[in-house]
Amino acid sequence: MRLFTIWYIVPVYNDLDQKTVCPNGRIRTVNMQFSILNAAVCGSTLFLLCPHTVGVECLE
DSSP states (O other): OEEEETTTTEESOOOOOHHHHOTTSEEEEEEEEOOHHHHHHHHHTTTSSEEEEEEEEEEO
């Protein structure tokens, strides 16, 4: 889960580290996935805090 603020532009934190996410390979893709719950949180905070589910695919 990643958090964004100021209308999806500024990430709250950025700690996607290749060593912790894909210890035996390299990162192939990072996908941001849409969720109704994430959209509800974003809308209820007037787009000030918008969580996104992130999927990471690794190369072996």
